[in-house]
Amino acid sequence: MSCLTLQHKAPEPPTNDRKIPKKQHPLLMIVAAVFCLRATLATLATIEPLFNLLTTLYPLFGFLGDVPALSQYSALIPRPHKYFPGAYSQSPKCYIITFNNNQNGQTNVSIQQENQTVDQKTALVISAHSADFVWRAGGAIASHVQQGWRVKIICLSYGERGESAKLWRQPGMTLEAVKEARQEEAQQAADILGAEVEFWDIGDYPMRVSDETLLRLVDTYRALQPEFVLSHSEKDPYNFDHPLAMHVAQEARIIAQAEGHNPGQQVIGAPTMYSFEPHQTEQCDWKPNTFLDITDAWETKRKAIECMQGQEHLWAYYTRVAQQRGVQAKRNVGITSKRTITYAEAYQRLTPTVSETL
Numbered sequence: 001m002s003c004l005t006l007q008h009k010a011p012e013p014p015t016n017d018r019k020i021p022k023k024q025h026p027l028l029m030i031v032a033a034v035f036c037l038r039a040t041l042a043t044l045a046t047i048e049p050l051f052n053l054l055t056t057l058y059p060l061f062g063f064l065g066d067v068p069a070l071s072q073y074s075a076l077i078p079r080p081h082k083y084f085p086g087a088y089s090q091s092p093k094c095y096i097i098t099f100n101n102n103q104n105g106q107t108n109v110s111i112q113q114e115n116q117t118v119d120q121k122t123a124l125v126i127s128a129h130s131a132d133f134v135w136r137a138g139g140a141i142a143s144h145v146q147q148g149w150r151v152k153i154i155c156l157s158y159g160e161r162g163e164s165a166k167l168w169r170q171p172g173m174t175l176e177a178v179k180e181a182r183q184e185e186a187q188q189a190a191d192i193l194g195a196e197v198e199f200w201d202i203g204d205y206p207m208r209v210s211d212e213t214l215l216r217l218v219d220t221y222r223a224l225q226p227e228f229v230l231s232h233s234e235k236d237p238y239n240f241d242h243p244l245a246m247h248v249a250q251e252a253r254i255i256a257q258a259e260g261h262n263p264g265q266q267v268i269g270a271p272t273m274y275s276f277e278p279h280q281t282e283q284c285d286w287k288p289n290t291f292l293d294i295t296d297a298w299e300t301k302r303k304a305i306e307c308m309q310g311q312e313h314l315w316a317y318y319t320r321v322a323q324q325r326g327v328q329a330k331r332n333v334g335i336t337s338k339r340t341i342t343y344a345e346a347y348q349r350l351t352p353t354v355s356e357t358l
Helices: 026-039 045-065 131-146 177-193 213-226 241-256 295-305 307-335
Strands: 003-011 072-078 093-103 107-114 122-127 150-155 196-199 228-231 272-276 292-293 344-349
Touching: 045 272, 122 131, 122 213, 122 241, 131 177, 131 228, 131 272, 131 292, 131 295, 131 307, 131 344, 150 177, 150 213, 177 196, 177 295, 177 307, 213 241, 228 241, 241 272, 292 307, 295 307, 307 344
Parallel strands: 122 150, 122 228, 150 196, 228 272
Antiparallel strands: 003 072, 072 093, 093 107, 272 344, 292 344
16 A cells, blocks of 8 residues: 655745745756656565665755755655565554755754654553463454554563473573573564554563553553553453553553643543453453454464464464464354354453443
């Protein structure tokens, strides 16, 4: 998919009311020609090196002369989809290129990456450890990214103490080496799923959440404005980090709605809260009420799962879970339905549904 948005703000008219001669418009003509070509070739992967070439040439534009008619000029440039060369995602990442004339008649160029396009829907995933989002929500992440959503993952810790047994069995292993390996695995998985990921490294076993971390998460809510949030079960007698992550996710959501917290910032609405499936559902008092069909996203999730080398023993387990939930999802749309559901993820919705019809 290609998008091209141009913004142009004309300068104040000259005080002597004389018209700007055409010879003062070389940059405008060059930019127009470049972006006409850019729009035409937007579906070709070969535009990537062309864009990089143009980026290196932008500083030379200042030698083309004074261009008062181009005092402010911006363009949104779509980028190729990372895992589908030659094609563009429905909501591509964009760059804002801004041209400004200074008082000396020189043209300054700034380039800024924009991760979110206009009207793009967003989702937030809050993961206690760096692998949790892959097992429990990888299908949801991949599926929504494929539909054009922007998905951000917050890994509160690496799971370096409690969920890295295979790494710790290696001779000479250190805490920093475990963290590095876990981050590399999670980053690769997030890249495959198409999501953004941040590693906050607040520690695990035990995990403790400071006010600084809580308010950082509040800022994330307000900046992202998510439609929904995924995190852990509210109970887990086998892993106290998991319910703590859900608790901070819910508390940050409430604070982000408060007008009196950092007045002037945009507050959030009421993003739906979902609890993804814990490892031991019965002991966690967790009951699914939402099934997400991830059949079309399964192969992507499976590739992300295989990045988790430190927990290889869970690959087959979560494949079986996805298949079992697929059977249950199919049962809940009706066994006579022609819809085929092979893989699914289960969630417990924690916030009420508001509807005009039942």
